[in-house]
Amino acid sequence: MEKAIFKRPESLYETPFHYCPGCGHGIIHRLIAEVIDEFGIRERTIGTAPVGCAVLNYDYFNFDVCECAHGRTPAVATGIKRVRPKSVVFSYQGDGDLAAIGIAEIIHTALRSERITAIFVNNCVYGMTGGQMAPTTLLNQKTQTTPFGRDPKKAGFPLRVCELLATLDGATYIARTALNNPKNVLKTRESIKKAFLTQIEDVGFSLVEILSPCPVNWKLSPVDSIKWMKERMIPYFPLGEFKTPFAK
Amino acid sequence: MTERVIVAGFGGQGIVFMGHLLCYVAMMEGKEVCGIPSYGAEMRGGTANFALTISSCEIASPVFSNPDTAIIMNQPSLDKFEERIIQNGLLVINTSLISREIIRSDLKILRVPATEIASQIGNLKVANMVILGAYVNKTRVVALETVVESLPSILPEHLYKFLSLNSCALREGARYATRLTTDNHQL
Amino acid sequence: MKGNEAIGEAAIRAGCRYYFGYPITPQNELTAYMSKRMEEVGGVFIQAESELAAINMVYGASAAGGRAMTSSSSPGISLKQEGISYMVGAELPGVVVNICRGGPGLGNIAPSQSDYFQATRGGGHGDYYTIVLSPSSVQESADLVFLAFYLADKYRNPVIILGDGFLGQMLEPVEFKNPAFGRLPRKRWALTGAKERPPNVIRSLYLKEGVLEKRNWELSKKYERMKKEVRYEGIYLDDAEFIVVAYGICARISKASVLLLRAHGLKVGLIRPITLWPFPSGVIKEVRDKIKRFFVIEMNLGQMVEDVKLAVEGRTSVSFYGRPGGGVPTPEEIYKVIKDGKGYF
Numbered sequence: 001m002e003k004a005i006f007k008r009p010e011s012l013y014e015t016p017f018h019y020c021p022g023c024g025h026g027i028i029h030r031l032i033a034e035v036i037d038e039f040g041i042r043e044r045t046i047g048t049a050p051v052g053c054a055v056l057n058y059d060y061f062n063f064d065v066c067e068c069a070h071g072r073t074p075a076v077a078t079g080i081k082r083v084r085p086k087s088v089v090f091s092y093q094g095d096g097d098l099a100a101i102g103i104a105e106i107i108h109t110a111l112r113s114e115r116i117t118a119i120f121v122n123n124c125v126y127g128m129t130g131g132q133m134a135p136t137t138l139l140n141q142k143t144q145t146t147p148f149g150r151d152p153k154k155a156g157f158p159l160r161v162c163e164l165l166a167t168l169d170g171a172t173y174i175a176r177t178a179l180n181n182p183k184n185v186l187k188t189r190e191s192i193k194k195a196f197l198t199q200i201e202d203v204g205f206s207l208v209e210i211l212s213p214c215p216v217n218w219k220l221s222p223v224d225s226i227k228w229m230k231e232r233m234i235p236y237f238p239l240g241e242f243k244t245p246f247a248k
Numbered sequence: 249m250t251e252r253v254i255v256a257g258f259g260g261q262g263i264v265f266m267g268h269l270l271c272y273v274a275m276m277e278g279k280e281v282c283g284i285p286s287y288g289a290e291m292r293g294g295t296a297n298f299a300l301t302i303s304s305c306e307i308a309s310p311v312f313s314n315p316d317t318a319i320i321m322n323q324p325s326l327d328k329f330e331e332r333i334i335q336n337g338l339l340v341i342n343t344s345l346i347s348r349e350i351i352r353s354d355l356k357i358l359r360v361p362a363t364e365i366a367s368q369i370g371n372l373k374v375a376n377m378v379i380l381g382a383y384v385n386k387t388r389v390v391a392l393e394t395v396v397e398s399l400p401s402i403l404p405e406h407l408y409k410f411l412s413l414n415s416c417a418l419r420e421g422a423r424y425a426t427r428l429t430t431d432n433h434q435l
Numbered sequence: 436m437k438g439n440e441a442i443g444e445a446a447i448r449a450g451c452r453y454y455f456g457y458p459i460t461p462q463n464e465l466t467a468y469m470s471k472r473m474e475e476v477g478g479v480f481i482q483a484e485s486e487l488a489a490i491n492m493v494y495g496a497s498a499a500g501g502r503a504m505t506s507s508s509s510p511g512i513s514l515k516q517e518g519i520s521y522m523v524g525a526e527l528p529g530v531v532v533n534i535c536r537g538g539p540g541l542g543n544i545a546p547s548q549s550d551y552f553q554a555t556r557g558g559g560h561g562d563y564y565t566i567v568l569s570p571s572s573v574q575e576s577a578d579l580v581f582l583a584f585y586l587a588d589k590y591r592n593p594v595i596i597l598g599d600g601f602l603g604q605m606l607e608p609v610e611f612k613n614p615a616f617g618r619l620p621r622k623r624w625a626l627t628g629a630k631e632r633p634p635n636v637i638r639s640l641y642l643k644e645g646v647l648e649k650r651n652w653e654l655s656k657k658y659e660r661m662k663k664e665v666r667y668e669g670i671y672l673d674d675a676e677f678i679v680v681a682y683g684i685c686a687r688i689s690k691a692s693v694l695l696l697r698a699h700g701l702k703v704g705l706i707r708p709i710t711l712w713p714f715p716s717g718v719i720k721e722v723r724d725k726i727k728r729f730f731v732i733e734m735n736l737g738q739m740v741e742d743v744k745l746a747v748e749g750r751t752s753v754s755f756y757g758r759p760g761g762g763v764p765t766p767e768e769i770y771k772v773i774k775d776g777k778g779y780f
Contacts (some may be wrong), residue, residue, distance in 0.1 A: 041627065043628050044630070045628065046628065056640075058634070058638070061634070064627070064628060064634050066495065066498045066520075066626055066634070066637040066638075067525065067635050067637060067639065067640060069494075069521050072491035072494075072518070075492050076491050076492070076495035077495060078495060079491065079497070079501075080495040080496065080499040081495075081497075082492075082496060082501075083453060083495075083499035083503075087626075087627075087628055101779060104484050124751075152515065224448075234493050267606075280608075281607065282606070283605065283606035283607075284606070288728065300606075308687060308688075308690040308691035308694055309599075309688040309689075309691030309692075309766045310605055310607075310687060311687075311764070311766065312682075313765045313766075313767050313768075
């Protein structure tokens with residue numbers, strides 16, 4: 001008898017992703033779906049759809065999803081989790097949603113140690129609105145609203161979210177990973193697993209920041225984007241676990 | 249029967265507590281009642297006041313310009329409310345803190361050295377209960393016993409150690425009022 | 436009991452188990468009350484980091500099928516408008532209490548009716564309505580909370596309770612009567628986990644051409660059904676030559692003025708809208724032809740007066756008298772306005 005060794009996770013619909021070529025969202029969706037399948041929690045998972053490129057993620061996720069106002073995703077997730085404490089609730093947020101307009105919500109959700117998991121997709125740019133500066137846009141990086149490159153005197157410095165949240169007592173599992181090579185993709189999957197486990201085991205708040213490519217708005221080819229991640233993003237946003245309840 | 253009362257004094261003299269207690273007592277006696285702490289433009293200058301209406305029928309407006317009775321704990325409040333009391337209305341004053349003469353000649357006046365009596369009992373803070381006891385005893389708007397019985401419902405639990413002090417002050421005020429003779433200007 | 440506390444207790448008795456708030460005067464007693472009572476009944480109380488977070492927690496709790504509520508006062512309600520708009524878009528029930536204070540800006544903490552337009556015209560972005568209930572006593576504050584939760588669930592739409600600082604701070608006896616409303620449908624749309632059913636999605640985004648237009652037409656049919664919930668109190672309408680229209684605490688004060696005017700032989704009636712949206716235009720249309728003048732009394736610069744004028748349709752005169760910025764009229768003041776036969780405009 002033949003045995004399938006690679007198949008579509010049950011937590012994903014059979015719908016092709018609409019994301020741009022080289023975008024990381026498809027990979028992240030799949031990793032989340034795989035982890036949910038692995039834990040067997042699809043029927044008690046409630047996800048969120050943020051304002052941004054992933055707003056239609058419920059077209060792909062085969063479980064309950066709640067669309068949220070920009071930045072309020074962790075507050076909405078809090079409301080859901082408090083009503084359904086046995087559910088597994090995760091927020092899916094971009095860098096604008098989490099680190100700009102919703103920075104208060106993510107900080108206070110972490111401080112309350114809400115039993116939710118935040119999946120934070122950091123691609124250093126606002127994707128859906130056409131490539132404006134994000135709070136995580138690197139210095140000198142050109143965007144639609146920093147056409148001469150991000151100048152800290154005018155536009156401030158990039159925000160390191162994991163380092164910030166790791167200072168909070170309520171934050172339990174905080175990790176940063178990247179999608180720049182298969183090894184790091186697998187590490188990302190491991191981190192997502194640990195983050196969900198932190199919630200399932202009722203230990204506390206968990207967040208995985210995933211450095212993700214956005215070739216279209218970076219105006220680079222997918223291959224050059226991967227290079228840019230390694231040379232520019234990762235040095236500024238170092239990978240690793242900043243806080244963990246698990247033995248190393 | 250409708251009695252509109254203003255209770256006024258410094259913040260910290262237990263004005264709102266007096267108002268709250270009186271509301272509760274009226275309710276326990278099955279009367280219609282409506283009370284409101286200082287509001288709007290009146291909320292200034294460190295003075296506190298509480299307006300309440302006790303009635304045997306439905307109360308339309310909780311807001312009124314002219315009280316039937318003013319219970320006045322300090323001089324600034326007297327300055328503010330003396331002219332507002334209705335013709336031939338009742339003025340209850342804390343003479344310990346009010347030295348000036350009453351200007352109006354039509355008012356019935358109940359003079360209670362509330363702060364002094366409270367001090368004799370052992371705590372200045374219960375001057376509010378002294379004057380309340382005097383007012384209730386003289387007007388019988390509610391029964392003194394209901395006021396005493398209602399204290400535990402209004403006093404916060406962490407202040408229960410002062411329950412007997414408060415009821416003692418109410419009774420002392422009532423006793424003082426009984427001794428006062430009634431003539432044109434004094435109840 | 437204080438109005439604010441009565442609202443809290445009524446919410447608990449109406450089965451609300453999720454309250455999310457942020458301190459602001461003059462509604463703080465309500466938030467404090469909920470922090471204590473939710474603990475006692477095993478419910479959830481969160482002091483959120485902002486009004487934005489609080490209303491979005493309501494959004495999430497409601498999406499998950501819970502009976503949820505938030506409360507605030509005018510400046511905070513402005514912040515909550517984002518969430519209220521999303522709740523209408525996603526058809527989520529919920530109760531929002533506005534203990535209104537003076538504005539614009541930080542204004543003051545005195546009672547006001549300055550948020551009538553905001554409440555009755557949707558309030559946030561988009562094109563929508565919410566039911567707006569206006570109590571005028573502590574008892575009615577409690578009664579309308581029960582009704583608010585029922586109507587919110589019935590129509591899958593947020594319901595606003597528009598009080599003011601006076602009602603919130605006022606002490607009156609109150610009895611909690613949990614009325615028997617009709618049966619509500621099960622919340623099959625709620626996010627409970629996709630077990631033995633296809634996934635549920637709560638959303639307000641409809642990008643495809645024409646889809647949102649169609650949906651908004653569907654929602655408009657719902658708003659039409661909501662209009663049947665109109666409620667008002669009418670006093671002395673049968674023989675009235677003049678009618679005072681006022682709501683909330685202003686109606687209580689006006690009622691005393693009407694009684695005073697009646698005692699002086701003037702045939703004055705009172706219409707007190709209990710639902711501000713839907714507005715009780717029907718009763719005004721019924722009586723308008725025999726009324727010499729409507730007097731609209733509000734604690735603002737004149738907002739509900741526009742709804743009265745829309746209902747009167749120019750058939751008779753409408754005058755307005757208002758006290759903006761935290762002013763509270765007295766019965767004698769209103770008496771004089773009507774006796775003299777003219778308002779501010």
